Amino acid sequence: MHFEWTATYGHILLTGLLTTIELLLFSGFFGFLLALLVGFGRLSKQPLIAWLSLSFTNLIRGTPLLVQIYVLYYGVGSLFVGFPAVRDSFLWPYLREGFWYVVVALTLSVGGYVGEVIKGGLRGVPKGELEAARALGMSRFLMIRRIWLPRAIQILLPSLAGESVGLLKSTALASTVAVMDVLGAANLVRAQTFRTYEPLLLIAVTYLVLALLIEHVFRRLELRIPVRGAL
Amino acid sequence: MTPGPDSARRTGRTNKQKGNSVPLHQPDVASDPGPIIDVVDLHKQFGQQTVLDGVSFSAHVGDVISLIGASGSGKSTLLRCLNMLEVPNRGSVRISGEEIALKTNHKGVSVPADARQVDRIRTRLGMVFQNFNLWPHMTVLENLIEVPVRVLRQSRAEAIEHAEALLEKVGLANKHHCYPSFLSGGQQQRVAIARALATRPSVMLFDEPTSALDPELVGEVLKVIRDLAQDGCTMVLVTHEMAFARDVSSQVMFLHKGRIEEAGSPEQIFVSPNSERCRQFVNAQHSRS
Ligand SMILES: Nc1ncnc2c1ncn2[C@@H]1O[C@H](COP(=O)(O)OP(=O)(O)OP(=O)(O)O)[C@@H](O)[C@H]1O
Ligand SMILES: [Mg+2]
Numbered sequence: 001m002h003f004e005w006t007a008t009y010g011h012i013l014l015t016g017l018l019t020t021i022e023l024l025l026f027s028g029f030f031g032f033l034l035a036l037l038v039g040f041g042r043l044s045k046q047p048l049i050a051w052l053s054l055s056f057t058n059l060i061r062g063t064p065l066l067v068q069i070y071v072l073y074y075g076v077g078s079l080f081v082g083f084p085a086v087r088d089s090f091l092w093p094y095l096r097e098g099f100w101y102v103v104v105a106l107t108l109s110v111g112g113y114v115g116e117v118i119k120g121g122l123r124g125v126p127k128g129e130l131e132a133a134r135a136l137g138m139s140r141f142l143m144i145r146r147i148w149l150p151r152a153i154q155i156l157l158p159s160l161a162g163e164s165v166g167l168l169k170s171t172a173l174a175s176t177v178a179v180m181d182v183l184g185a186a187n188l189v190r191a192q193t194f195r196t197y198e199p200l201l202l203i204a205v206t207y208l209v210l211a212l213l214i215e216h217v218f219r220r221l222e223l224r225i226p227v228r229g230a231l
Numbered sequence: 232m233t234p235g236p237d238s239a240r241r242t243g244r245t246n247k248q249k250g251n252s253v254p255l256h257q258p259d260v261a262s263d264p265g266p267i268i269d270v271v272d273l274h275k276q277f278g279q280q281t282v283l284d285g286v287s288f289s290a291h292v293g294d295v296i297s298l299i300g301a302s303g304s305g306k307s308t309l310l311r312c313l314n315m316l317e318v319p320n321r322g323s324v325r326i327s328g329e330e331i332a333l334k335t336n337h338k339g340v341s342v343p344a345d346a347r348q349v350d351r352i353r354t355r356l357g358m359v360f361q362n363f364n365l366w367p368h369m370t371v372l373e374n375l376i377e378v379p380v381r382v383l384r385q386s387r388a389e390a391i392e393h394a395e396a397l398l399e400k401v402g403l404a405n406k407h408h409c410y411p412s413f414l415s416g417g418q419q420q421r422v423a424i425a426r427a428l429a430t431r432p433s434v435m436l437f438d439e440p441t442s443a444l445d446p447e448l449v450g451e452v453l454k455v456i457r458d459l460a461q462d463g464c465t466m467v468l469v470t471h472e473m474a475f476a477r478d479v480s481s482q483v484m485f486l487h488k489g490r491i492e493e494a495g496s497p498e499q500i501f502v503s504p505n506s507e508r509c510r511q512f513v514n515a516q517h518s519r520s
Contacts, residue, residue, distance in 0.1 A: 132364035132423075135314055136378045136430065137354035139346070146381060147366055154368050225368050228412040 001198055009189045016185030017206060019099070023171040023181060024210075026103045028164060031110025036149075038115025039122055053115070060112025066173055068108065073101040073177045098177035110167060117159050121152035154225060161218035165211045172207075182206055265328055266291050267433050267465055268313060273322035275308055275489075282308045283319065284489035290434065290467060295460045297476035298469045299500075300486035301512060306469040309486065310438050313467065314356045315349050318342055326352050327433055354382060357427030361439045363419040365411040371398065371422050372407040375429045383430060390429070397425040401455050417448030421455055428459075435459065435466040442471060473516045477501045485509045 006013070041053030060068070080086045080095050094100050125148055133143040153160070175184035186199040193199075266289035275283035282305045290296050298306045311317040313324060315331060318341050324331045331352060332344035343349045365374050375394035379385040385393075398404045401421040411419055420440055427435060440456065441449045453475050460466065460479045470476050476483055476497065483500040485493045485508075493499075493506040504510045 126362075126364070128360060128362050128364035129366055131316060132358070132360060132366070135316055135353060135356075135358040135360075136427065137350050137382045138378065139350050139382075142381060146377065150368050151366070226410055226413070227367070228410075 002195065003198055003202075005189060005193045005195060005198070006202075009185075009193070012180070012185045012188060013182070013202070016180055016182040019174075019179065019184075020168075020171050020181040020210070023099070023102060023106065023174055023179075024164075024168055027106030027110060027171075028167055030103070030107040031114060031167070034107060034111030035114035035118050038111050039118030042115065042119040043122060057112045057116055060108055061116075065105065065109050065170055066176065069102060069105040069173055069177060072105050073098055077101060098174065098179040101177060102171070102174040102179055106167065106170060109170065110163070113166075114160070114163050117156060117163060118152060121156035121159075122148060124155050125151040157218055157222045161215055164214045164218070168207065168210055168214060266325070267294075267327055268467070269325040269328075270313070271323045271325075273309065273312055273319045273324070275305070275312060275317060275319050282489050283312065283322075286322070286486075286489070286491055288484060288491060288494065290465060292465055293463045293481070294465050295479050295481045296467045297480040297483045297497075298467065298486060299471075299473070299476060299483060299512070299516075300492075304486040305489040306486050307438050310436050310467060310469055313436060314353050314358060315343055316358075326355060350382070354378065354430045355433045356436055357430060357432035357434070358436045359420070359423050359427050359438070359440050361443050363411075363416070363423045363443070365419055365423055365426070367411050370408050370410055371403065371414075374411070374422060375426050378426075379429050394425070394429055397428050398422075400458070401425045402451070415448060416444045417451045420444065420452045424452075424455055424459075433465060435464055437466060437468040437470070439469050439471065471516070473501070473513065485512065487512075 038053050038056060041049050042057070044050045044053070077095070086092065086095065129151065130143055130148055133147045134140070138146065171181060172183045174181045175187060178184070180188070182203045186203045189199040190196055268288075268290040270289065271287050273283050273286040274281070286305075286309055288296070298309065300306050308317055312319045313326075315324075318333065320341050323333075329348075329352065332348060333341050334344040336342045365371075366377070369377065372391065372394055375397065376385075376387065376390035379390040379393070380387055395404065395407065398407055401424060403418060403421055403425070406414060406418065406422070411422065414422065420443075424435075424440070437456065441452050444452065449472070453472065456466075456468070457475075457479055468476070468480070477500075478497075480497050482494060483497050484491050485500060485504070485506065487506075487508055493504055493509045495504075499505075500509065501513055504513060
């Protein structure tokens with residue numbers, strides 16, 4: 001095993017790490033917001049909203065994430081090239097980059113998977129707690145914001161930790177559309193140094209550390225509200 | 232059988248306030264003491280099933296009205312119609328003279344005409360449930376100040392001060408930073424009562440507050456309710472605790488198949504009811520306990 005190449009390529013790997021973390025945070029944040037819409041949409045009494053949410057979930061969960069990324073990057077992305085208005089706009093530098101296509105694809109993916117998780121969590125909150133909120137004078141919106149959603153998230157924290165680690169691992173697909181994330185950087189190192197195992201070993205450890213970090217953060221969140229019977 | 236405004240107001244109720252202590256509940260002192268609750272000809276159906284079939288009654292300041300009756304007779308439904316947790320198909324509910332506006336929506340279902348009005352009136356009706364329904368992600372204190380701060384826009388300091396006083400009164404001052412799951416059922420229900428009192432409601436509504444409790448915990452909750460009654464708090468209480476109902480009520484209403492079969496003083500209902508059904512029910516309850 002030789003690691004002397006890290007001196008030369010260290011900054012590329014660090015930039016890759018930063019990119020991976022950005023992918024994770026952006027798609028985690030926007031994906032969670034989308035998942036809230038999908039989760040409430042699935043429980044909506046309006047047939048159209050319920051149907052739309054279910055169709056979206058089925059579409060996202062029924063197709064491979066890699067295919068979704070390709071469709072967005074090669075399909076939608078190449079459509080943009082045909083529009084001079086888009087090409088001349090200030091957004092173009094971003095639209096050329098694979099990064100934002102991956103963020104969008106991951107956001108949709110989180111929306112679909114976590115949306116379903118959120119739906120389950122919302123259902124799992126005892127109805128009486130919501131009824132008490134309404135009975136004491138809370139508006140429906142306040143009840144959702146102060147009771148229903150926080151309770152659902154409290155119930156779901158262990159699942160959300162798992163979904164977040166899953167998202168972390170999904171970010172590795174970004175390298176397939178030339179994004180220099182951790183894996184992209186490792187691939188570059190491999191190509192230029194002809195070293196196969198060391199870069200891969202290094203990034204495997206990197207992902208592992210990130211995953212443990214995510215688990216730790218969620219564990220801390222869980223412990224903020226003590227529950228009898230839990231350790 | 233609609234009890235008139237002055238019928239069966241209990242005269243002998245002891246208003247002994249315990250020396251130096253502040254009352255749990257400050258009774259409303261209105262210049263014109265009209266009824267706080269005035270219900271006229273309430274009807275409620277669930278699908279084909281008629282659950283309330285023309286109920287009328289009123290409650291005045293200081294009244295303690297117990298609702299008794301067999302399972303399925305509509306006691307909970309009646310109580311829940313008072314704060315529109317169930318919306319009656321027909322009839323009217325007035326709280327402190329203000330009628331809750333209802334309308335028929337496009338599906339032909341009766342719904343509140345103004346959600347804001349209902350929310351506002353609900354803060355004047357403190358409700359206590361069989362299953363406590365505390366919010367487990369908040370501490371006891373947070374449960375108590377939530378509605379005063381978020382809905383009534385009281386300052387946090389003011390809400391906390393009132394909440395601490397209420398916890399003191401229900402004997403749980405030392406539990407303010409506990410989460411509900413660490414409390415016994417009796418303690419949780421006492422917190423729930425304090426939470427309902429935190430908005431300074433004009434009426435307290437209790438739906439079988441002790442039915443979910445282990446027998447040894449019933450007493451501590453009944454004691455809090457009794458203290459409230461002695462402080463002059465107006466309340467409507469659905470209960471299977473006949474001895475307690477007889478003891479604290481100014482009036483008892485016996486519900487049967489969605490109607491008030493008989494209403495009157497506790498003595499009348501428990502000793503010499505006019506209705507044969509009421510007599511049978513009371514006797515059966517008596518021999519059970
Ligand atoms: N949301 C609902 N949907 C359909 N039916 C209902 C609903 N709520 C109550 N009912 C029915 O209405 C009837 C009266 O119910 P209610 O809860 O008012 O009775 P109760 O007198 O409180 O009985 P208990 O002593 O068992 O609590 C019952 O037959 C019940 O099944
Ligand atoms: Mg009931």
